[in-house]
Amino acid sequence: MSEQIIIIGSGVSGLTTALTLQLLGYETAIYTEKTITDISNKNGHPEFASLFPSASIIPHSVYSNQLEKLFKRSQYIFYELRKLAFPGITINKHYELWESEPNRPDYCNWMLNFEAVSNTEIEKLPHRPVVDKLYGWSFNCIFADWSLYLPALLHTYLQNGGTIRQQKVNRETISDLPAEIIINCSSTGSPYLFDDPSNKQLVVRGHLLHKADAPLLTNSNGEIVSYNYTPKAEIYSDSKGKAADVYCYPRKDGWILGGSRQVGTLENEEWQVSEDYYEIDGIRFPKQIIDLNSRIINTFFETELSIKNELTPSVGYRYIRNKKNGLRLESETVANKKVIHNYGHGGAGVTLSWGCALAVTSHVNNNSADENKQTLLKEIQQ
Numbered sequence: 298m299s300e301q302i303i304i305i306g307s308g309v310s311g312l313t314t315a316l317t318l319q320l321l322g323y324e325t326a327i328y329t330e331k332t333i334t335d336i337s338n339k340n341g342h343p344e345f346a347s348l349f350p351s352a353s354i355i356p357h358s359v360y361s362n363q364l365e366k367l368f369k370r371s372q373y374i375f376y377e378l379r380k381l382a383f384p385g386i387t388i389n390k391h392y393e394l395w396e397s398e399p400n401r402p403d404y405c406n407w408m409l410n411f412e413a414v415s416n417t418e419i420e421k422l423p424h425r426p427v428v429d430k431l432y433g434w435s436f437n438c439i440f441a442d443w444s445l446y447l448p449a450l451l452h453t454y455l456q457n458g459g460t461i462r463q464q465k466v467n468r469e470t471i472s473d474l475p476a477e478i479i480i481n482c483s484s485t486g487s488p489y490l491f492d493d494p495s496n497k498q499l500v501v502r503g504h505l506l507h508k509a510d511a512p513l514l515t516n517s518n519g520e521i522v523s524y525n526y527t528p529k530a531e532i533y534s535d536s537k538g539k540a541a542d543v544y545c546y547p548r549k550d551g552w553i554l555g556g557s558r559q560v561g562t563l564e565n566e567e568w569q570v571s572e573d574y575y576e577i578d579g580i581r582f583p584k585q586i587i588d589l590n591s592r593i594i595n596t597f598f599e600t601e602l603s604i605k606n607e608l609t610p611s612v613g614y615r616y617i618r619n620k621k622n623g624l625r626l627e628s629e630t631v632a633n634k635k636v637i638h639n640y641g642h643g644g645a646g647v648t649l650s651w652g653c654a655l656a657v658t659s660h661v662n663n664n665s666a667d668e669n670k671q672t673l674l675k676e677i678q679q
């Protein structure tokens with residue numbers, strides 16, 4: 298017997314969770330204020346994060362005490378989807394490089410083909426021409442080529458019998474929703490819909506530039522190369538003076554150049570703004586996204602990047618909630634319904650999408666009397 302479950306939100310979290318439940322045999326419906334298909338000016342909706350991701354499968358800018366488990370499950374499913382030729386999933390040789398010695402994040406242990414860089418071969422690494430010592434590593438990194446992957450996810454959900462209803466849900470109307478189980482994937486909408494125990498609601502704003510029709514960047518082995526590069530703090534830093542990174546992710550539709558990580562709050566939208574900026578189409582973004590990336594790209598890949606190129610800027614919010622355990626993945630009872638929260642993914646909502654969807658299905662299945670579903674889920678999670 299199928300049971301109806303309502304998912305609030307149709308970003309990557311809502312779609313992935315709804316698809317997973319639908320594939321497990323539940324009848325699902327997504328209720329959403331906005332969908333990816335009805336947005337023409339994404340800069341008018343910076344809070345709808347799924348319009349923006351780059352999207353590397355790396356747990357950057359996210360805070361969770363379940364990170365390893367969630368990441369590894371997601372990574373596994375992305376690799377399986379790639380084997381099945383699901384649209385948009387690619388693998389790059391990805392470099393994370395610093396001019397000063399960094400702390401080594403835990404995720405270094407979870408990446409395939411991880412390798413520390415060696416300065417004896419600095420000419421083989423993306424770098425500023427004046428630099429002769431670098432720290433960091435490379436690994437095989439999955440990318441979800443966004444203009445291909447997200448529409449395919451939506452299509453797969455609809456093809457498997459899922460339904461989407463465009464409707465804003467309010468705090469007062471939750472009790473009227475026609476399902477006993479509600480999955481909350483409304484991201485920045487969440488603190489307005491439910492009581493949120495976090496005493497902070499932090500958002501990290503990010504600037505991106507899209508350069509259309511740019512070539513794939515490759516190394517001498519023919520591998521597609523992408524990078525995050527952090528120079529010394531005097532070259533590029535955040536408002537607290539901490540060294541900041543720029544990046545370039547080549548995709549089929551051109552390059553995605555970043556970045557910035559400007560911390561503000563959801564309520565006040567007060568941003569730490571750099572004084573060193575360029576402006577395109579009324580959007581100001583840190584100069585180094587062009588200047589530093591251009592020095593690296595012009596030297597290492599012998600191809601051009603300049604402010605004179607045709608570039609499309611965008612700016613969106615990564616909703617981290619707080620820096621302790623910002624990802625909210627838990628259930629509670631609201632208006633006599635079981636509500637399972639899945640939000641606060643910061644800069645890693647794509648990265649963790651499948652792991653979080655499986656965690657949600659565990660919460661749902663704890664309620665379900667259907668032994669087949671419980672067995673199937675246990676098999677997937679192993």
Ligand SMILES: Cc1cc2nc3c(=O)[nH]c(=O)nc-3n(C[C@H](O)[C@H](O)[C@H](O)COP(=O)(O)OP(=O)(O)OC[C@H]3O[C@@H](n4cnc5c(N)ncnc54)[C@H](O)[C@@H]3O)c2cc1C
Nearest residue numbers: 306307308310330331346347353466486503613646647648
């Ligand atoms: C610049 C930038 C770069 C990024 N790069 C990466 C990356 O490389 N890798 C990565 O993994 N992640 C990246 N991210 C993060 C990623 O984009 C987000 O974590 C992810 O998109 C969050 O998805 P979501 O579905 O949880 O939320 P959202 O995409 O924000 O979707 C929320 C949904 O809820 C709906 N909603 C809200 N309130 C209501 C309501 N009251 N009623 C009904 N519906 C409602 C909205 O309409 C929307 O459909 C990046 C983000 C930014 C901004």
